[in-house]
Amino acid sequence: MLLSLIVYTVSALLLAWLGWHVSNREQRLLAQGGRELPLYSWEILVALLVYVAVSSVRWLTAWDYNMYYNYFLSMQSLGEYSRENFEPGFSFLTIAIARTGAHFAVYFGFWAALQIGLLYYALRHRKVLLPWIALCVFMGPYYIQWMNTIRQAVVECLFVIMVELIVRRKFWIYLLLSLAAMLIHRMSILLIPLYFIPLIKVPHIKVWILWAIMLGCAVLGQFPQWIRWIFERLGEFASLLGYGHYYHLFAVGNLEYIFRTWMGPARLFPIASCLIMIWYYPSIKKMSGDDKFVSAAYRFSLLHIAFLNVFANTTLYLRRPGDLLRGIFLVMVCYTLHFLWRERKWIPFALMALLNLYFIYYEIIKVAMAPDNLYYPQMYHTFLFS
DSSP states (O other): OHHHHHHHHHHHHHHHHHHHHHHHHHHHHHHTTOOOOOTTOHHHHHHHHHHHHHHHTBOSOSHHHHHHHHHHHHHHHHSSOSOSOSOHHHHHHHHHHHTTTOOHHHHHHHHHHHHHHHHHHHTTTOGGGHHHHHHHHHHSSHHHHHHHHHHHHHHHHHHHHHHHHHHTTOHHHHHHHHHHHHTTOGGGGGHHHHTTTTTSOOOOOOHHHHHHHHHHHHHHTTOGGGHHHHHHHHTTHHHHTTOHHHHHHHHTTOOTTBOOOOOSHHHHHHHHHHHHHHHHHHHHHHHTTSOHHHHHHHHHHHHHHHHHHHTTTBOHHHHHHHHTTHHHHHHHHHHHHHHHHHTTOHHHHHHHHHHHSOHHHHHHHHHHHSOOOTTOTTSOOBGGGO
8 A cells, every 4th residue: 555655646746846847947948939848858758767667567456457467478488379359550569579578567668658658749739737647647547547458548648649630630640540549459440530529510508508418428327228229220330349249238138238336436526527627618728829729628528528427337348439538538637727726726726636636545545445455456566576
């Protein structure tokens, strides 16, 4: 428990300080007529190294992590890959690193470098967000989820870059990146229709209506039986999306993959964050100078919360398309925190901070009160002390 508290807290504060330092240094340069600092500024390089170092020595922490760990070791010891349905790009990179004889820390460090590198690159012109990104990643649920879902996490971070392509109307580059992402995670095919969402013109919707929609999605998600109706109409198209197995389960009336999840902080706090985001969005947009990236991030954030809540009581695999938007939701949360801090709106800032910076401590305390188990993903374990 103590190790987990130290690692997450120190990592969050260190990366936040580095982000704050590089952002302030850049602001001073711009005020003097200079240029933006490059991505290879020493603060950013140190931040990337810290993130990769913490991630590479992390060990045996969750089901998916253990799966990747075992496949990597089996590739090295047996000389063959023990799973055939991984995407070709992911398999190629795994086999290439395994055959070098590298320690598994190098393998996990590589994927961690892709995650944080893509996210920092996406925010290279928005360095004021870096301190908030660091705090939210390590104190919120993001780091734990990214380390567990490795392939999907890379796509989530890549999508933050791709939002800029949507704003700039670079469809063919966006399409190529989507197809390339499919080599890492086949679910990336769902990124293609997302290109058109920020381009759809919608009339102004009042705050209370948006609030009602978000809360309505949460209520609808409490009654997942309607999912079967959708699957009956998807037919075999579900197989193309990677849901063929679940199509057959629902088609025969099997309720094995319908769950009733607890409406606890992990579900309620993102909804509450979204409601605050909706309330202050006009001011955030004004602060950003009507940046189209912010508008797109906001729209994707609403979609993220709505989708996850509608499918909250179904299998994880049905919720995963919404998880692709987790990275851009993180960015919008940080825009909201930055705005509230800058405008000295202390009460809503404190509430927003509580909603997004509590997770790791809450989870560690829960685990500490439960029977000891090595594989709790919330706890930080490292092979260095094994």
